[in-house]
Protein backbone atom coordinates (compact mmCIF):
# COMPACT_ATOMS: atom_id res chain seq x y z
CA UNK A 1 0.00 0.00 0.00
CA UNK A 2 1.02 3.62 -0.38
CA UNK A 3 1.47 6.05 2.50
CA UNK A 4 2.93 9.50 3.00
CA UNK A 5 5.95 10.07 5.23
CA UNK A 6 8.89 12.41 5.75
CA UNK A 7 12.36 12.06 7.24
CA UNK A 8 13.43 15.59 8.10
CA UNK A 9 11.29 18.45 9.39
CA UNK A 10 10.45 21.23 6.97
CA UNK A 11 7.76 22.61 4.72
CA UNK A 12 5.31 20.67 2.54
CA UNK A 13 8.14 19.71 0.15
CA UNK A 14 9.58 17.19 2.66
CA UNK A 15 6.58 14.85 2.25
CA UNK A 16 6.93 11.80 -0.01
CA UNK A 17 4.95 8.64 -0.73
CA UNK A 18 6.36 5.16 -0.22
CA UNK A 19 5.17 1.55 -0.62
CA UNK A 20 4.93 -0.43 2.63
CA UNK A 21 3.12 -3.62 3.73
CA UNK A 22 -0.48 -3.28 4.92
CA UNK A 23 -0.38 -3.22 8.76
CA UNK A 24 -2.10 -5.90 10.86
CA UNK A 25 -4.56 -4.86 13.56
CA UNK A 26 -3.40 -5.59 17.11
CA UNK A 27 -5.67 -6.06 20.14
CA UNK A 28 -8.36 -3.37 20.24
CA UNK A 29 -7.55 -2.11 16.73
CA UNK A 30 -9.44 -1.88 13.44
CA UNK A 31 -7.74 -2.07 10.06
CA UNK A 32 -9.46 0.51 7.87
CA UNK A 33 -9.31 1.00 4.11
CA UNK A 34 -9.01 4.77 4.18
CA UNK A 35 -11.47 6.67 1.99
CA UNK A 36 -10.66 10.12 3.40
CA UNK A 37 -8.06 11.57 5.77
CA UNK A 38 -8.21 15.03 7.31
CA UNK A 39 -5.28 17.45 7.15
CA UNK A 40 -4.96 19.71 10.19
CA UNK A 41 -2.86 22.62 11.36
CA UNK A 42 -1.31 20.77 14.34
CA UNK A 43 0.14 18.10 12.03
CA UNK A 44 1.34 20.66 9.46
CA UNK A 45 2.95 22.61 12.30
CA UNK A 46 4.71 19.52 13.71
CA UNK A 47 6.15 18.59 10.30
CA UNK A 48 7.73 22.04 10.11
CA UNK A 49 8.75 22.49 13.75
CA UNK A 50 9.40 19.14 15.49
CA UNK A 51 12.90 17.71 15.28
CA UNK A 52 11.82 14.07 15.16
CA UNK A 53 9.43 12.90 12.42
CA UNK A 54 5.93 11.90 13.49
CA UNK A 55 3.48 9.54 11.77
CA UNK A 56 1.18 11.72 9.67
CA UNK A 57 -2.10 11.14 11.43
CA UNK A 58 -5.30 12.95 12.06
CA UNK A 59 -8.83 11.85 11.51
CA UNK A 60 -9.68 9.17 8.98
CA UNK A 61 -12.85 7.59 7.62
CA UNK A 62 -13.30 4.41 5.62
CA UNK A 63 -14.32 0.77 5.66
CA UNK A 64 -13.23 -1.79 8.25
CA UNK A 65 -11.42 -4.67 6.52
CA UNK A 66 -10.15 -6.57 9.59
CA UNK A 67 -10.49 -6.40 13.37
CA UNK A 68 -7.91 -7.25 16.04
CA UNK A 69 -8.51 -9.25 19.20
CA UNK A 70 -10.77 -7.88 21.94
CA UNK A 71 -12.74 -5.72 19.52
CA UNK A 72 -16.46 -5.52 20.15
CA UNK A 73 -19.08 -3.70 18.09
CA UNK A 74 -17.19 -3.58 14.78
CA UNK A 75 -16.90 -6.03 11.90
CA UNK A 76 -15.43 -6.02 8.39
CA UNK A 77 -17.64 -3.96 6.09
CA UNK A 78 -18.56 -1.36 8.74
CA UNK A 79 -17.96 2.28 7.79
CA UNK A 80 -16.14 4.13 10.56
CA UNK A 81 -14.35 7.33 11.43
CA UNK A 82 -12.05 8.41 14.24
CA UNK A 83 -8.76 10.02 15.23
CA UNK A 84 -5.77 8.09 13.92
CA UNK A 85 -2.62 8.33 16.04
CA UNK A 86 -0.44 6.32 13.65
CA UNK A 87 0.00 6.70 9.90
CA UNK A 88 -3.28 8.08 8.58
CA UNK A 89 -2.12 9.50 5.25
CA UNK A 90 -2.24 5.98 3.80
CA UNK A 91 -4.37 3.55 1.83
CA UNK A 92 -4.88 1.45 4.98
CA UNK A 93 -4.61 2.63 8.58
CA UNK A 94 -5.13 1.37 12.12
CA UNK A 95 -7.82 2.91 14.29
CA UNK A 96 -8.35 2.26 18.02
CA UNK A 97 -11.82 0.77 18.30
CA UNK A 98 -12.55 2.75 21.50
CA UNK A 99 -11.94 6.01 19.64
CA UNK A 100 -13.90 4.99 16.50
CA UNK A 101 -17.54 5.56 15.67
CA UNK A 102 -19.85 4.35 12.93
CA UNK A 103 -20.54 6.58 9.93
CA UNK A 104 -24.31 6.73 9.38
CA UNK A 105 -25.78 5.47 6.11
CA UNK A 106 -25.86 8.21 3.52
CA UNK A 107 -22.93 10.19 4.97
CA UNK A 108 -19.78 10.33 2.87
CA UNK A 109 -16.31 9.57 4.24
CA UNK A 110 -15.28 13.11 3.33
CA UNK A 111 -18.11 14.62 5.37
CA UNK A 112 -17.25 12.25 8.25
CA UNK A 113 -13.64 13.47 8.51
CA UNK A 114 -14.74 17.08 8.12
CA UNK A 115 -17.48 16.76 10.73
CA UNK A 116 -16.54 14.51 13.62
CA UNK A 117 -13.09 15.33 14.98
CA UNK A 118 -13.23 19.06 14.19
CA UNK A 119 -16.84 19.16 15.34
CA UNK A 120 -15.94 17.62 18.69
CA UNK A 121 -13.30 20.32 19.19
CA UNK A 122 -15.81 23.01 18.21
CA UNK A 123 -18.54 21.54 20.43
CA UNK A 124 -16.17 21.19 23.36
CA UNK A 125 -14.77 24.70 23.02
CA UNK A 126 -18.31 26.07 23.02
CA UNK A 127 -19.08 23.99 26.11
CA UNK A 128 -15.91 25.24 27.82
CA UNK A 129 -17.05 28.81 27.13
CA UNK A 130 -20.19 28.14 29.18
CA UNK A 131 -22.25 29.37 26.26
CA UNK A 132 -25.76 30.60 27.08
CA UNK A 133 -28.44 31.51 24.52
CA UNK A 134 -28.59 35.22 23.78
CA UNK A 135 -24.85 35.79 24.17
CA UNK A 136 -22.45 37.27 21.63
CA UNK A 137 -19.57 35.11 20.38
CA UNK A 138 -16.37 35.77 18.48
CA UNK A 139 -14.53 32.92 16.79
CA UNK A 140 -10.99 33.23 15.44
CA UNK A 141 -9.74 31.20 12.46
CA UNK A 142 -13.47 31.10 11.81
CA UNK A 143 -13.12 29.72 8.28
CA UNK A 144 -10.87 26.81 9.40
CA UNK A 145 -11.81 23.18 9.87
CA UNK A 146 -12.86 23.72 13.50
CA UNK A 147 -13.84 27.39 13.25
CA UNK A 148 -16.55 27.09 10.61
CA UNK A 149 -18.27 24.37 12.66
CA UNK A 150 -17.92 26.37 15.91
CA UNK A 151 -19.56 29.32 14.23
CA UNK A 152 -22.53 27.24 13.08
CA UNK A 153 -22.87 25.55 16.49
CA UNK A 154 -22.87 28.91 18.31
CA UNK A 155 -25.64 30.05 15.97
CA UNK A 156 -27.61 26.82 16.43
CA UNK A 157 -27.34 27.13 20.20
CA UNK A 158 -28.95 30.53 20.18
CA UNK A 159 -26.12 33.07 20.07
CA UNK A 160 -27.53 36.56 19.63
CA UNK A 161 -24.52 37.72 17.58
CA UNK A 162 -21.70 35.72 16.03
CA UNK A 163 -18.52 37.40 14.80
CA UNK A 164 -16.07 35.48 12.61
CA UNK A 165 -12.45 36.68 12.81
CA UNK A 166 -9.91 35.74 10.13
CA UNK A 167 -6.47 36.70 8.91
CA UNK A 168 -6.04 38.84 5.81
CA UNK A 169 -5.12 35.79 3.68
CA UNK A 170 -8.12 35.29 1.37
CA UNK A 171 -10.28 37.35 3.72
CA UNK A 172 -12.91 38.20 1.08
CA UNK A 173 -13.58 34.52 0.33
CA UNK A 174 -13.63 33.69 4.04
CA UNK A 175 -16.10 36.51 4.73
CA UNK A 176 -18.45 35.21 2.03
CA UNK A 177 -18.35 31.69 3.44
CA UNK A 178 -18.84 32.82 7.03
CA UNK A 179 -21.82 35.01 6.20
CA UNK A 180 -23.38 32.10 4.31
CA UNK A 181 -22.95 30.00 7.47
CA UNK A 182 -24.65 32.57 9.69
CA UNK A 183 -21.98 35.07 10.79
CA UNK A 184 -23.41 38.50 11.58
CA UNK A 185 -20.05 40.19 11.19
CA UNK A 186 -16.62 39.27 9.87
CA UNK A 187 -13.49 41.09 11.06
CA UNK A 188 -9.83 40.67 10.15
CA UNK A 189 -7.22 40.42 12.89
CA UNK A 190 -5.48 43.62 11.80
CA UNK A 191 -8.56 45.82 12.35
CA UNK A 192 -8.12 48.24 15.23
CA UNK A 193 -11.17 46.94 17.09
CA UNK A 194 -13.19 43.82 16.51
CA UNK A 195 -16.57 45.51 16.86
CA UNK A 196 -18.83 45.58 19.92
CA UNK A 197 -17.56 43.51 22.88
CA UNK A 198 -18.58 39.87 23.04
CA UNK A 199 -19.40 37.49 25.90
CA UNK A 200 -16.90 34.86 24.81
CA UNK A 201 -14.12 34.22 22.31
CA UNK A 202 -13.16 30.78 20.99
CA UNK A 203 -9.52 31.17 19.98
CA UNK A 204 -7.79 28.84 17.53
CA UNK A 205 -4.79 31.05 16.82
CA UNK A 206 -2.99 32.02 20.06
CA UNK A 207 0.33 33.89 20.05
CA UNK A 208 0.02 37.63 19.48
CA UNK A 209 -3.71 37.31 18.86
CA UNK A 210 -4.42 36.58 22.53
CA UNK A 211 -4.15 40.22 23.54
CA UNK A 212 -6.76 41.59 21.07
CA UNK A 213 -8.91 38.52 21.81
CA UNK A 214 -9.01 39.46 25.52
CA UNK A 215 -9.68 43.08 24.57
CA UNK A 216 -12.67 41.98 22.49
CA UNK A 217 -14.37 40.59 25.61
CA UNK A 218 -17.12 42.45 27.46
CA UNK A 219 -16.86 42.65 31.28
CA UNK A 220 -17.06 39.10 32.72
CA UNK A 221 -16.28 37.75 29.25
CA UNK A 222 -14.59 34.36 28.80
CA UNK A 223 -11.80 33.32 26.44
CA UNK A 224 -11.41 29.66 25.49
CA UNK A 225 -7.82 28.96 24.38
CA UNK A 226 -7.73 25.76 22.34
CA UNK A 227 -4.95 26.52 19.87
CA UNK A 228 -1.53 24.90 19.61
CA UNK A 229 -0.20 28.38 18.82
CA UNK A 230 0.94 29.20 22.39
CA UNK A 231 1.05 32.80 23.60
CA UNK A 232 0.92 34.87 26.79
CA UNK A 233 -1.91 36.64 28.57
CA UNK A 234 -1.32 39.53 30.98
CA UNK A 235 -3.14 38.99 34.28
CA UNK A 236 -3.88 42.73 34.47
CA UNK A 237 -5.86 42.53 31.20
CA UNK A 238 -8.11 39.95 32.89
CA UNK A 239 -8.46 41.91 36.12
CA UNK A 240 -9.84 44.92 34.23
CA UNK A 241 -13.36 43.74 33.42
CA UNK A 242 -13.15 40.56 35.54
CA UNK A 243 -12.50 38.43 32.46
CA UNK A 244 -11.46 34.78 32.53
CA UNK A 245 -9.53 32.32 30.40
CA UNK A 246 -9.91 28.58 30.17
CA UNK A 247 -8.12 25.96 28.12
CA UNK A 248 -9.75 23.15 26.20
CA UNK A 249 -8.36 19.85 24.92
CA UNK A 250 -10.62 17.33 23.22
CA UNK A 251 -8.35 14.35 24.04
CA UNK A 252 -8.84 14.97 27.76
CA UNK A 253 -12.62 14.81 27.34
CA UNK A 254 -12.30 11.56 25.35
CA UNK A 255 -10.24 10.00 28.15
CA UNK A 256 -11.97 11.43 31.22
CA UNK A 257 -15.59 11.92 30.11
CA UNK A 258 -16.30 9.31 27.41
CA UNK A 259 -20.05 9.65 27.94
CA UNK A 260 -19.90 13.38 27.22
CA UNK A 261 -17.68 12.77 24.19
CA UNK A 262 -20.19 10.24 22.83
CA UNK A 263 -23.13 12.58 23.50
CA UNK A 264 -21.42 15.40 21.57
CA UNK A 265 -20.64 13.02 18.71
CA UNK A 266 -24.29 11.89 18.51
CA UNK A 267 -25.45 15.48 18.55
CA UNK A 268 -23.09 16.38 15.68
CA UNK A 269 -24.49 13.56 13.54
CA UNK A 270 -28.05 14.49 14.53
CA UNK A 271 -27.53 18.11 13.44
CA UNK A 272 -25.82 16.94 10.25
CA UNK A 273 -28.66 14.51 9.50
CA UNK A 274 -31.21 17.28 10.05
CA UNK A 275 -29.34 19.48 7.56
CA UNK A 276 -28.63 22.07 10.29
CA UNK A 277 -24.83 21.65 10.46
CA UNK A 278 -22.81 21.73 7.26
CA UNK A 279 -19.17 20.58 7.16
CA UNK A 280 -17.45 22.55 4.41
CA UNK A 281 -14.62 20.91 2.46
CA UNK A 282 -12.11 23.30 0.97
CA UNK A 283 -10.45 20.76 -1.34
CA UNK A 284 -9.76 17.07 -1.81
CA UNK A 285 -6.20 16.04 -2.73
CA UNK A 286 -4.81 12.69 -3.87
CA UNK A 287 -2.32 11.03 -1.51
CA UNK A 288 0.54 11.93 -3.84
CA UNK A 289 -0.46 15.59 -3.52
CA UNK A 290 -0.21 15.69 0.28
CA UNK A 291 2.39 18.47 -0.07
CA UNK A 292 -0.20 20.63 -1.86
CA UNK A 293 -2.68 19.96 0.95
CA UNK A 294 -0.12 21.05 3.59
CA UNK A 295 0.71 24.14 1.52
CA UNK A 296 -2.94 25.25 1.59
CA UNK A 297 -2.91 25.15 5.41
CA UNK A 298 0.43 26.97 5.61
CA UNK A 299 -0.89 29.68 3.27
CA UNK A 300 -3.93 30.03 5.56
CA UNK A 301 -6.16 30.00 2.52
CA UNK A 302 -8.51 27.11 3.40
CA UNK A 303 -12.26 27.60 3.52
CA UNK A 304 -13.22 24.65 5.73
CA UNK A 305 -11.55 21.27 5.84
CA UNK A 306 -8.65 20.04 3.71
CA UNK A 307 -8.96 16.32 2.88
CA UNK A 308 -6.74 13.63 1.33
CA UNK A 309 -8.31 10.88 -0.77
CA UNK A 310 -6.03 7.79 -0.88
Ligand SMILES: NC(=O)c1ccc[n+]([C@@H]2O[C@H](COP(=O)([O-])OP(=O)(O)OC[C@H]3O[C@@H](n4cnc5c(N)ncnc54)[C@H](OP(=O)(O)O)[C@@H]3O)[C@@H](O)[C@H]2O)c1
Nearest residue numbers: 040041141144145146166167204226227228248249250300
Ligand atom coordinates in the same frame (compact mmCIF):
# COMPACT_ATOMS: atom_id res chain seq x y z
N1 LIG B 1 -7.53 21.77 21.82
C1 LIG B 1 -7.84 20.73 21.05
O1 LIG B 1 -8.31 19.70 21.51
C2 LIG B 1 -7.61 20.84 19.58
C3 LIG B 1 -7.82 19.76 18.74
C4 LIG B 1 -7.63 19.92 17.37
C5 LIG B 1 -7.21 21.17 16.89
N2 LIG B 1 -6.98 22.18 17.77
C6 LIG B 1 -6.55 23.50 17.32
O2 LIG B 1 -7.55 24.09 16.54
C7 LIG B 1 -6.95 25.05 15.69
C8 LIG B 1 -7.58 24.94 14.33
O3 LIG B 1 -7.32 23.68 13.80
P1 LIG B 1 -8.00 23.29 12.46
O4 LIG B 1 -7.69 21.86 12.25
O5 LIG B 1 -9.40 23.79 12.38
O6 LIG B 1 -7.23 24.16 11.43
P2 LIG B 1 -7.36 24.05 9.91
O7 LIG B 1 -8.62 23.69 9.34
O8 LIG B 1 -6.23 23.17 9.62
O9 LIG B 1 -7.15 25.58 9.43
C9 LIG B 1 -6.09 26.28 9.76
C10 LIG B 1 -6.61 27.70 9.89
O10 LIG B 1 -6.12 28.14 11.14
C11 LIG B 1 -5.73 29.49 11.04
N3 LIG B 1 -4.38 29.62 11.59
C12 LIG B 1 -4.08 30.11 12.79
N4 LIG B 1 -2.78 30.09 13.02
C13 LIG B 1 -2.20 29.59 11.91
C14 LIG B 1 -0.87 29.34 11.54
N5 LIG B 1 0.15 29.59 12.37
N6 LIG B 1 -0.63 28.80 10.33
C15 LIG B 1 -1.64 28.51 9.50
N7 LIG B 1 -2.94 28.75 9.80
C16 LIG B 1 -3.23 29.29 11.00
C17 LIG B 1 -5.83 29.91 9.60
O11 LIG B 1 -6.98 30.73 9.45
P3 LIG B 1 -6.77 32.33 9.58
O12 LIG B 1 -5.64 32.65 8.66
O13 LIG B 1 -8.06 32.93 9.14
O14 LIG B 1 -6.42 32.57 11.01
C18 LIG B 1 -6.03 28.61 8.84
O15 LIG B 1 -6.86 28.76 7.71
C19 LIG B 1 -5.45 24.76 15.73
O16 LIG B 1 -4.79 25.75 16.48
C20 LIG B 1 -5.35 23.44 16.44
O17 LIG B 1 -4.16 23.34 17.17
C21 LIG B 1 -7.19 22.04 19.08
